[in-house]
Amino acid sequence: MVAENAVLIKQGAEARVFHLPTFLTQPEGCIAKERFKKSYRHPDLDQYLTSRRVAQEARSLYKCKKAGMDTPTVYFIDMVSATIYMENIVGETVKQRLLTHQETEYVDVDTDTMAKRIGVSLAKMHSLNVIHGDLTTSNLMLRKEGDSVVVIDFGLSFVSSLIEDKAVDLYVLERAFSSTHPKTEPLFAKVLEHYLSASSQAKLIFSKLEDGIKNDNVRLRGRKRSMVG
Ligand SMILES: Nc1ncnc2c1ncn2[C@@H]1O[C@H](COP(=O)(O)OP(=O)(O)O)[C@@H](O)[C@H]1O
Ligand SMILES: [Mg+2]
Structure with a gap:
């Protein structure tokens, strides 16, 4: 659970996407994308794949943003819960x-x-x-x-x-x-x-x-x- 007041907006095969109405001073709150554990995978492999995906997602978002593309701004990455907190695109x-x-x-x-x-x-x-x-x-x-x-x-x-x-x-x-x-x-x-x-x-x-x-x-x-x- 990313926060008490989080609203689930999409449950996918790999991740849950939430809207957090309050986040720092952002008027639109933020989006939290949390990758969940896959119980059919070996825990070590799961941990490895999940961390790699989170890191890759954040890295690409940042790289594209820096080069002037319009991508959501990454606010915070929590590797423990495999969650990326990013700008809510209205x-x-x-x-x-x-x-x-x-x-x-x-x-x-x-x-x-x-x-x-x-x-x-x-x-x-x-x-x-x-x-x-x-x-x-x-x-x-x-x-x-x-x-x-x-x-x-x-x-x-x-x-x-x-x-x-x-x-x-x-x-x-x-x-x-x-x-x-x-x-x-x-x-x-x-x-x-x-x-x-x-x-x-x-x-x-x-x-x-x-x-x-x-x-x-x-x-x-x-x-x-x-x-x-
Ligand atoms: N930064 C964002 N701002 C607003 N809506 C978002 C944002 N990121 C994701 N969403 C919404 O959640 C949906 C699923 O997010 P996405 O990152 O595509 O996850 P999945 O891997 O489950 O497809 C998107 O299609 C979009 O509707
Ligand atoms: Mg998608």
Whole structure:
């Protein structure tokens, strides 16, 4: 239990996410993401994997933030309870926004701005050699104030300069869009356009993505990873 007045907002397979209405002087409180023990794993292995995930998540959040991306600010890390205390992003996920406007085929959504922010942000992240590992529309948030896209949930992230790893990241996101949000092909195409204009490696990454889709390499890896995550 992270605090008496904590409100559970998501119980996932690996972690519980709470909102703490009061935290220091933050008017919006904070978010506490606590990784819980997996009883089917050997305790030493569990401890090792959990600590590694927490450290990796905090490290990536910090690295991206420092480079100017919009990610939640990390306030405090408690390695004993495997909990990261971070900024509460007031707004909604890209998933929620798209689902709300699905019936009207997103006419009321500023998809140009959304696509631009996502593309530019992911290009920046990959230029830092940070691979997200679980790019879905629930791991991208929109602030209520302003139109910035906030990348969250770096629990499966890792550092790699490999073109293929970056291609897999984009492939996983493409699958997330196409499997959850009908008629978002033009939106995803715009995400790639903006990624292309913001990344010097984009052409290589896109050709890997194409190759992979043709011979199923990237496709398979994407599937494997999403099953793990
Ligand atoms: N910093 C944050 N601010 C506001 N909401 C958040 C924040 N972090 C997570 N959430 C909400 O909790 C959900 C789950 O968090 P996430 O880090 O993605 O955990 P999981 O690994 O369970 O997917 C997100 O989809 C989002 O709705
Ligand atoms: Mg998530």
